[in-house]
Amino acid sequence: MSELLKLNNIETYIGQYHILQGVSVEVKKGEVTVLLGRNGAGKTTTLRTIMGLNPASKGSVVYKGEEIQALPTYTIAQKGIGYVPEDQGIFAGLTVEENMKVAIQKENEETNKRLDYILNLFPDLQKFWKKPGGLLSGGQKQMLSIARAYVNDNELLLIDEPSKGLAPIVVEKVMESILQMKDQTTIVLVEQNFMMASTIGDCFYIIDDGRTVSNGTMKQLKEDEEMKRKYLGIA
Amino acid sequence: MELLFNLTLNGLATGMLIFLLAAGLTLIFGLMDVLNFAHGGLFAWGAYSGIWIYTTTGSFLIGIFGAILTGFLLGIITEKWIIKPVYGNHVQQILITLGLMLVLSEMLKVIWGPNQLTANPPEYLKGSWEIGDIIIIKYRVFIIFVGLLVFAGVQFLLKNTKIGLVVRAGVMNKEMVQALGINIKKVFMFVFMIGSGMAALGGVLFGPYSGVIHAGMGMEFAILAFIVVVIGGMGNFTGSVMAAILVGLSGSFMAYYVPELSLAVNMLLMAIVLIVKPQGLFGGKG
Ligand SMILES: Nc1ncnc2c1ncn2[C@@H]1O[C@H](COP(=O)(O)OP(=O)(O)OP(=O)(O)O)[C@@H](O)[C@H]1O
Ligand SMILES: [Mg+2]
Numbered sequence: 001m002s003e004l005l006k007l008n009n010i011e012t013y014i015g016q017y018h019i020l021q022g023v024s025v026e027v028k029k030g031e032v033t034v035l036l037g038r039n040g041a042g043k044t045t046t047l048r049t050i051m052g053l054n055p056a057s058k059g060s061v062v063y064k065g066e067e068i069q070a071l072p073t074y075t076i077a078q079k080g081i082g083y084v085p086e087d088q089g090i091f092a093g094l095t096v097e098e099n100m101k102v103a104i105q106k107e108n109e110e111t112n113k114r115l116d117y118i119l120n121l122f123p124d125l126q127k128f129w130k131k132p133g134g135l136l137s138g139g140q141k142q143m144l145s146i147a148r149a150y151v152n153d154n155e156l157l158l159i160d161e162p163s164k165g166l167a168p169i170v171v172e173k174v175m176e177s178i179l180q181m182k183d184q185t186t187i188v189l190v191e192q193n194f195m196m197a198s199t200i201g202d203c204f205y206i207i208d209d210g211r212t213v214s215n216g217t218m219k220q221l222k223e224d225e226e227m228k229r230k231y232l233g234i235a
Numbered sequence: 236m237e238l239l240f241n242l243t244l245n246g247l248a249t250g251m252l253i254f255l256l257a258a259g260l261t262l263i264f265g266l267m268d269v270l271n272f273a274h275g276g277l278f279a280w281g282a283y284s285g286i287w288i289y290t291t292t293g294s295f296l297i298g299i300f301g302a303i304l305t306g307f308l309l310g311i312i313t314e315k316w317i318i319k320p321v322y323g324n325h326v327q328q329i330l331i332t333l334g335l336m337l338v339l340s341e342m343l344k345v346i347w348g349p350n351q352l353t354a355n356p357p358e359y360l361k362g363s364w365e366i367g368d369i370i371i372i373k374y375r376v377f378i379i380f381v382g383l384l385v386f387a388g389v390q391f392l393l394k395n396t397k398i399g400l401v402v403r404a405g406v407m408n409k410e411m412v413q414a415l416g417i418n419i420k421k422v423f424m425f426v427f428m429i430g431s432g433m434a435a436l437g438g439v440l441f442g443p444y445s446g447v448i449h450a451g452m453g454m455e456f457a458i459l460a461f462i463v464v465v466i467g468g469m470g471n472f473t474g475s476v477m478a479a480i481l482v483g484l485s486g487s488f489m490a491y492y493v494p495e496l497s498l499a500v501n502m503l504l505m506a507i508v509l510i511v512k513p514q515g516l517f518g519g520k521g
Binding site: 074077094152 | 401410411414
């Protein structure tokens, strides 16, 4: 069993809408798996389904050999899955420090080490430690959201479009940090920015209209002009 | 001058009682998205149980603790049996909590009889201080003091403890709290319990303040509390204390100068806030 997470043909409804209609993904331990696809394809919903925020009605989500698709969100998180949502999910009225405090599940030596590590990676967070999260810049919010997911001893991080709305220089910074964390955690990354996706990613899945339609290594995708044009709108 | 002072003191005391009711209401709404129309029932239950314990034991302090305990207990029961099945459904919440409100009021009559009960402050809180022309009624000062104490206590809890942080975070973004591995349902129960305890405390304090308690008192105060929740911003704890003071003062002055318009003015205030600044007068959530 080399895969840490496996989605077996999951289907998800939001209200009466049949959003995911067959998504299958295998995430190998230690790799960065990138989910690609046009706007509205179902990438965010796939991550939300893994987290139990939009539970799957069919298919299974297997994490470390255990089916988790019916568990409540907080239990899924406790099993070691960190989530960085598309809108970052910052608690706007809480300071950076308080945001981190809510996130920290166990206060121990290990957590302190991880906190130090992440604050070194994102000095801005340290600088604005007492500032309300809502007043941070877009990039700083992204860093805070990643830091919250990272600070617990999570084996898997789900990161949804970290480059969204950020200036190229900030994207680079976020990208660097993800590259650094890559050594320690497995990552599922939703990313439209192909430069970023192809730099960080080991393998890819393309989701279209709620279905996984293609997958392979990032190297294969880079060379497949046809695929890029068809699903990603790039040539 | 003397009149002004008295109306102010009176308004502040009433404001604090409304605050004790509204604080729980606003947190319960902000965090759990639950409209609890039975909250006034807990206020009345606090009054009856507390005053009854007070008259039986002769100790006002024991009465107060008894009332808070009653509030905690009823809060836990309400959350577990009544609210939990209807999370996420506002219509069902309104119906079931209105129903519970009626049941709670009727039960009071069954247990303590249909007539109103009288209540007096204990000896040490009776009477007043006189400073020149100004007469300060001790019991009113006591209520203001207790109200401020509770405010400070809860504020401390919200700012300095993990569960307090989680409550504030939950008001802002429930999903994210859960995605960080926190079982928010447990926090719901805690908040419901604290909120109910505060309502019950307000009720028992109200007894000697007005001199009589009756089963319908919960409804009257609940209306004011709902106004306060809207004016202060739903889910905004500090906003609720400011709005409660505002509503208390306006009620006190209006009751003296234009009594017919007392409630209407507060309603109007709420309507204006809803139209002009629906997130409440005192900033956003938190
Ligand atoms: N709450 C909702 N109610 C109804 N439909 C929804 C809801 N959330 C998402 N959808 C729909 O589900 C589909 C997939 O949305 P999703 O957010 O997963 O797409 P995405 O691939 O993340 O897109 P993007 O790149 O724009 O973020 C879209 O068609 C969207 O309109
Ligand atoms: Mg998305």
